[in-house]
Amino acid sequence: MNHYQQKDISVIIPAFNAQDTILPLVNDLLREHTLSIEVIVVDDGSTDRTEDVLRTISDDRLIIIRQENLGVYAARNAALALHRGEWVIFLDADDQIAADFLQERLRTAREAQADVAIFNARHTDCDGHQRHPVHHRQPYGQTLTGQQWIRHCVSQREWPHYLWLQIVRSAYIRDNNLHFQEGKSHKDILWTIQLAAADGRFYFADRQDYFWVNNPASITHRPDYYDIRAASYTDVIVDILALSAQPQNRAVSRALVRHALVESRHFLGLYRRKVSNRPVVRTHFRSRIAFRHLVPGVSSLSDVFFLLKLARNIYLPAGRQTPTTVSPERR
Template identity: 35%
Template sequence: MKFSVVIPLYNKARYVHGAVRSVLAQSLPPHEVIVVDDGSSDYSAEVVQTITDPRVRLIRQPNSGVSAARNRGIAAATGDWIAFLDADDWYHPDMLAALKQAHEACPEAGMLGTQTRTMTNTLGDPDPWPVTDGFVEVEVVEDLRQRWMRTAPFNSSSVAIRTSLLREMGTCFIEGESHGEDLDLWFRAADRTLVAVVNAPFAAIRVLPDSLSRRTPPATPPEYLKRMRDAARSGEIPPERRRSALWFVGQQEVTMARETLGGGNRLAALRFLWDARYVAFTRRWQLTLLMALFMPSHAAETFQRWRLRSAEAFSPEGPVQ
């Protein structure tokens, strides 16, 4: 297997060297490492240029967003699989070997992934961690949305997709969007293929203070959810997955209703619940409606803390691992 690892880069000078080094140190060597510098204003690109390994390629472009950077890397890749790694994250030395194991367990799968672990330190790289006691389970996922509702089986730094599948899809990451653009691709790809997941953490995700996941809750649904609902209703999504697609969208809208309610935006919460009315028979939807209608404004802060504990399983990223 030839893995091209694509690393989008924007102002991560402190971390990118470690990310690239973790790929080069793989027990299954990568075919190439493509770093796409998306117009960094710090010295990120210069850090990459200090790496002399011929497998590392640096592509520079004006700032166009993470989706454009990933798409540029996909277009330049020459391997038969494309794996993704964010510039502040890190591969376990056996990450690519684990993906190969997933492929061998399910050769027909066009998407491979592993679980992840979280790094809270803002400096330095983690020491390689023991991930198993000798046995690694490979789970074959037929309906990724249904599986995602339980827990997120992988994320954008622990997934690989066949290059031929990405080429066939034409549109990969939707450019100009900054929320859910990765999920959009994962689900569209999974509608075309099985997914094989190694249920052990082979990538480390760094949680930074300026993480996008700490953003202000949106007042309108992200575009990828709107597209998913439209695709399910129009028949674009395979019939056997339409129900789970609508269920997924509805539950995400309930989650966003809770987020906006916790932020004090009662009207936006009610709009989200109206959009999710096709899951109105669920206890979660009904409880959220009651809170939106009757919860005193001064209780928002308390509810926000409770929401983080109780609703995380239905967040787009899945529960904290």
């Protein structure tokens, strides 16, 4: 039997200091007995009792990997290297799932003959109060190619890149040599773009089967993490622009540059309101991303005003680099 078909689904969960949340999630997954599954939890150097809590579960479908603190993306790569599922689902250790979560995702993906199925989720607070859905403008009930989906998301200004929305065929990951770029933050954006750029079959279901818990204690809300997030946005924008220049992505080249401009908005929001070391963050962005490479992403007057704001905040202050004349040229 093919290594990737030994299980129906591999569920991959990175965990760092998740002793208070990981047990309910894993138990909910292991309650599903109609499928052949494995739940791979990668303990990413926790300093609390995360591993001890997991060891209380006596179920050979649970696989625990312990690694030094390398980050969630390295943790996911470690699990991808040994998973045995025909399909892969990535979850976060502090969130919650609906009943029959795995069964319904697998049924939907197989019936649609998809390489990737994208579901919906609900924002949820720590007290369990469910709020609005994560996305609203996806092509529900339809199948698109990945590159058609990129164009759809860019035109709708809604990019649901969250990994826990996805169920992905393992063969699709393997055939396209997909893996996570290791780093601290925001690399899920790049994973999802690469997933779509490979141009497989994507199906969209408005089943709100995942509950994204807003955790104020999350590392992403720590003041000392904002500069790391800004640097990660810079890396992501650089890689999106590089993808836009690849010949196989010619049909979505402009859409990708438009998306790079959207991520630049997120970067600038962090830069203006959150980061502590602005000179370092500004220099990093300016040294890696030329102003002229973002210009082809302009599609509205709002984009023009944003680029002027970006120029004033990032490209002008040091007096060494000024924005070039607006031109469709990227290189």
